[in-house]
Amino acid sequence: MARALYIHWPFCAKKCPYCDFNSHVRESVDVARWQAALIADMRAEAAAAGGEKLGSIFFGGGTPSLMPPALVAALLEEAETLWGFAPEIEITLEANPSSVEAANFARLADAGINRVSLGVQSLDDTILRWLGRLHGADEAMRALETAQAHFARLSFDLIYALPEQTSAAWKSELARALAFGTSHLSLYQLTIEPGTRFASDFRRGLLTPLGDDEAADLFAMTQDMTRAAGLPAYETSNHARSGEESRHNLTYWRYQDYAGIGPGAHGRRGGFATVRHRKPENFLRAVEERGHGIVEQRRLPAPEQASEALLMGLRLAEGVDLAVLENRFGIERKALIDEGKLRHLEQIGMVWRNGARVGVTGAGAPLLDAVLGELVAGELVQA
Structure with a gap:
């Protein structure tokens, strides 16, 4: 089985008010120092993990499209030397659709990137400003066209279920998104994450989330429209044509091993969970002092692994x-599944069962958290 590699680039031009990812704004970045640190961290992980060739690499952030293409090329060259690449490896880079970053798309493709995930987030200028994005809708459209010219595979993100968003507005925006003809879309409902500016606005009464019923209606509409367009949901928020699913993300959701390097990166290997130092400066210092950026490495008990595998799968x-x-x-x-609750959820159409395989139905998907809470055996969760 091919291994997956995640590389975290923690820097952004601006912190968005909804974002709780490990992202940081810095006036300058010492690229040479970061290249040395990321390569050292990668070598340490390869020595510990060993094994299979890489089937996917994912540059996440932060804003990886702010990385110099030469740095991306150097990291990919090192990864291939350490692990080797499986045939037709998927190499994804997250990018913002600004004109500055789109200007680097040709060089990023030359460096080895063959799939890009664009953080468009909205096709409406007013919403983009509210979300704190630095690009406009027209700029995003041009970036999409540029990306389509340079990369074999392309995905982009949109956020919906915004305060006061109507079904008509979302239907129109989603129809425009589907018309671009990309093979993959990530469509996320807005969530108020702790520690973000939106969380502060919510506490102060400056932000009122869309109601649960209205959000559920938009979710159902999203499933219907994407399915009709040939991009059904293969994961709660991710939609793709058959064969165009993100291989890297499937590795994660199927609870397979992956190596994670860079500030704050998580990884799984051989029953262990790894976590890197979150703050960029702490990560650099750790790598330079110890040769790796790991702040925590923990053996995962079998019940915990099984619970996580169920909740993700x-x-x-x-x-x-x-x-x-x-x-x-x-x-x-x-001990994995509460059989009585499984039968009940199956009877009311929330889950399906086919032999030993179990899944959540379209009717159950809007209530996923509640369904999972019922389905996963209490003994397993407590363990």
């Missing part, structure tokens, strides 16, 4: 195979 349209999980973690099925 049930987000996928393909569901999970309980027999596979039983064998993988050495845990009996009755």
